[in-house]
Amino acid sequence: MEGKNKEKGKSVWQEVDKRVLIPGGICLLLVVLAGAVFPAQFETGLSACVEWIMAHFKWLYIVCVCAITIVCFWLIFSKYGNIRLGGKKAKPSFSLFTWCTLSLTGTIAVGICFYGVSGPVNAFMNPPEFLHVAPGSPEAVIPSLKYCFLHYGIPSYFLMVFFAMILALVYYNGKRDLRGSSTLFPLIGDKSKTWIGNIANILMVVCLIVCGTNMGLAVIQLNAGIGTVAGMTETPSFEVVLIVIYTVATVIFATSGAHKLMGRLSNVNAVCYAVILIFVLFTTSVNDTFNLLFTALGEFVRDFIPMISFGDPIYQTGWQNSNSMFYYAWNLVPALMQALFYVSIAYGRTLRQFLLVNCLLPCTVVFTWYAAFGGNAMLGILNGSDLFAQMQQFGDGIATFAFLDTLPLGQIMKWVFIIVAMMTFITFSDSVAYSFPMLLMKKTSTDISLTKIPKALNAAVAIFMGVLTMVLLFVGGYDALNQVIVALGFPAVIFTLIVLIAGVKFILHRDKYDATYIEEMEEAARTTKIE
Structure with missing residues (x-):
């Protein structure tokens, strides 16, 4: 009884792993402060760093993208795709529909909210x-969609979920700790618990910076949207109000047990997205939308291998560095941070299901959404729409609202979109505030639902995300911090390639590393012996 009371009386500081929190927190704060206090100098230094990386190691990014894509397709189509997270007897924690909606609204919806129109239109005009x-010519329409499919679809989602899949495998099946260092166990054994493995955990903490940029995008878009719908002038004070609302909502959801309602909220959110998509399809032209979709998809499939392996060695236009490589980094860096969320909802699913639900299903949604929103926006520009001029004047945050304004009932749908966008970003930030603290704990249960996270830690992560967003918005460090994410992409690429090798070794040698598989084999042997 005394031992239980001692355990119960532990402070948050005693429960967190200081080897991860202190160095990771210091690195994160230094990056944020440097970007906030010295934005110009910081951005100049980072630009030089990124240019050096692209000049010498662009090929490594391409190798990483190609290797992960090959391994993911191998798992989808081979017998190894039948490996179940948690073992053969593991039962999923969520229904298939709820799992799909959690995956969609907790991750990719952030992208389609902001970039569904602005992404294709910017590619079309540049x-x-x-x-x-x-x-801005008719010849630029299909290529712009094709490259959006590359940057926002396959292989981007393979990059985003691959690390999470391997982490889920070593956690649920290998019975290792729920931290990035555990993915290295098949290669370095128990050394993964030393400072060598701890580097991976620290890198994951630093990647929390992505949340600040994502929440910043949400605030920019909602400020623009509410401004255009309500006839208000965009003001910094209203952005502060939005950040406070997000932060308070995230703290409440992450600490009160309301996060358990995230599955229901995600279901509602997914239905709302479907309603908006159907509305756009039938108020534009279903025929034009699907002609654009399948034409662009056909060219994407035809050119897929040349596109993902293209390094621009002859023309050296620099476009590849500021586009494809940028998006690859933008997927690899949050992949390390969002992995804990994917792991927390994946128990009982096979590797094939994991990839289909978290990669190919989102790609199907993204392709259709971009063809409907971005495709019709481009056709509108060809027919005289001033949408791109509005984007140049007011920023990319206005793009979706300017597009909806061209449709019947546009004013109503803009309000619907604002509500859906708010639910989306609250779902995203809650998923981070609830799952990310698991990385900071000294101990995590082998049953993720039994892992007790101090509520103060959930609240601290939520508040930090809000403060980070506010600092970035008002000190002007966004451009520099975008460069930080690209620069972080370099160690993320190296780490992900190492994890890829470790993961393949785990899968091919389950008799050594998969505790659930070993138990199943021992049980089968005992049954055979009895018979």
Whole structure:
């Protein structure tokens, strides 16, 4: 009884792993402060760093993308895709529909909210030079969608979920700790618990910076949207109000047990997205939308291998560095941070299901959404719409609202979109505030639902995300911090390639590393012996 009371009386400081929290927190704060206090100098230094990385190691990014894509397709189509997270007898924690909606609204919806129109339109008005098509011309429509499919679809989602899949495998099946260092166990054994493995955990903490940029995008878009719908002028004070609302809502959801309602909220959110998509399809032209979709998809499939392996060695336009490599980094860096969320909802699913639900299903949604929103926005520009001019004047945050304004009932749908966007970003921030603290704990249960996270730690992560967003918005460090994410992509690439090798070794040698598989084999042997 005394031992239980002692355990219960532990402070948050006693329960967290200081080897992860202190160095990771210091690195994170230094990066944020440097970007906030010295934005110009910081951005200049980072630009030089990124240029050096692209000049010498762009090929490594390409190797990483190609290797992960190959391994993911191998798992989808091979017998190894039948490996179940938690063992053969593991039962999923969520229904298939809820799992799908949690995956969609907790991750990719952030991207389609902000970039569904602005992404294709920017690509349409600024096509790569090596395509030899005029900006804003009919010839630029399909290539812009094709490259959006590359940057926001396959292989981007393979990059985003691969690390999470391997972490889930070593956690649920290998019975290792729920931290990035555990993914290295098949390669370095118990050394993964030393300072060598701790580097991976610290890198995951630093990647929390992505949340600040994502919440910043949400605030920018909602400020623009509410401003245009309500006839208000965009003001910094209203952005502060939005950040406070997000932060308070996240703290409440993450600490009160309301996070358990996230599954229901995600279901509602997914239905709302479907309603908006159907509305756009039938108020534009279903025929035009699907013609654009399948034409672009056909070219994407045809050119898939050349596109993911393209390094722009001849023309050296620089487009690849600021586009494809940028998006690859933007997927690899949050992948390390969002992995804990994917792991927390994946128990009882096979590796094939994990990849289909978290990669191919989102890609199907993204492709359709971008064709409906971005495709019709481009057709509108060809027919005289001033949408791009509005984006240049007011920023990319206005893009979706400017597009909806061209449709019947546009004013109503803009309000619907604002509500859906708010639910989306609250779902995203709650998923981080609830799952991310697991990385900071000294001990995590082998049953993730039994892992007790101090509520103060959930609240601290939520508040930090809010403060980070506010600092970035008002000190002007966003451009520099975008460069930080690209620079972080370099160690993320190296780490992910090491994890890829370790993960393949785990899968091919389950008799050594998979505790659930070993138990199943021993049980089968005992049954055979009795018979």
